[in-house]
Amino acid sequence: GAGVSQSPRYKVAKRGQDVALRCDPISGHVSLFWYQQALGQGPEFLTYFQNEAQLDKSGLPSDRFFAERPEGSVSTLKIQRTQQEDSAVYLCASSFIEEGGETQYFGPGTRLLVL
Amino acid sequence: AQSVTQLGSHVSVSEGALVLLRCNYSSSVPPYLFWYVQYPNQGLQLLLKYTSAATLVKGINGFEAEFKKSETSFHLTKPSAHMSDAAEYFCAVRGSARQLTFGSGTQLTVLP
Numbered sequence A: 001g002a003g004v005s006q007s008p009r010y011k012v013a014k015r016g017q018d019v020a021l022r023c024d025p026i027s028g029h030v031s032l033f034w035y036q037q038a039l040g041q042g043p044e045f046l047t048y049f050q051n052e053a054q055l056d057k058s059g060l061p062s063d064r065f066f067a068e069r070p071e072g073s074v075s076t077l078k079i080q081r082t083q084q085e086d087s088a089v090y091l092c093a094s095s096f097i098e099e100g101g102e103t104q105y106f107g108p109g110t111r112l113l114v115l
Numbered sequence B: 001a002q003s004v005t006q007l008g009s010h011v012s013v014s015e016g017a018l019v020l021l022r023c024n025y026s027s028s029v030p031p032y033l034f035w036y037v038q039y040p041n042q043g044l045q046l047l048l049k050y051t052s053a054a055t056l057v058k059g060i061n062g063f064e065a066e067f068k069k070s071e072t073s074f075h076l077t078k079p080s081a082h083m084s085d086a087a088e089y090f091c092a093v094r095g096s097a098r099q100l101t102f103g104s105g106t107q108l109t110v111l112p
Helices: none
Strands: A005-007 A010-013 A019-024 A031-037 A044-050 A053-056 A065-068 A075-079 A088-098 A101-106 A110-114 B002-005 B010-014 B019-021 B024-027 B032-038 B044-050 B056-058 B064-068 B073-078 B087-094 B106-111
Touching: A005 A088, A010 A019, A019 A088, A019 A110, A031 A075, A044 A065, A075 A088, A101 B032, A101 B044, B002 B087, B010 B019, B019 B106, B024 B073, B024 B087, B032 B064, B032 B073, B044 B056, B044 B064, B044 B073, B073 B087
Parallel strands: A010 A110, B010 B106
Antiparallel strands: A005 A019, A019 A075, A031 A044, A031 A088, A044 A053, A065 A075, A088 A101, A088 A110, B002 B024, B019 B073, B032 B044, B032 B087, B056 B064, B064 B073, B087 B106
């Protein structure tokens, strides 16, 4: 079946612009996670949802970052007043509980460049 | 709290040689451990995972990893490297929280 999809794949923004990044999880996956991957680093957790409920947003770096999943499927990560330090790849993952535990399946990411 | 340390940000091996990528973790609870591979401009693909069923875990593409609790390690190995194995590899741990904590990654280069 189809995997996790993300759009756009690439986004260039001028400093101060707002951006919205979309994630379409695997159908039926209840949990959805957002990670930020800076150049040359491992992904770092931002936030996660179970259905439409945002259960943990402890990784969001500032109040300029906002995520939603209103119908428990598609999720949007919004960054307001972008700054150069927001430049990174934003990865979305969805998961379900299977034999042997929970596995997160990742999308291809959105590469954000803030000029 | 949990953390992952990957020793060696860059590893080079010859084609056909043994691949060994090191991962040490810390976790306050029995961990779930994962290895992911990332090809350029792509997302993360799961190679294998440890969930306490067996200490030696076999994954895709001939990779395997052994969980050693006494050493808090979960090193990734492959007996014979192939050119297509060139990529970045990430070790990750999940403890009491739902999210994954990743290491900083190891870039594997395979020399002809």
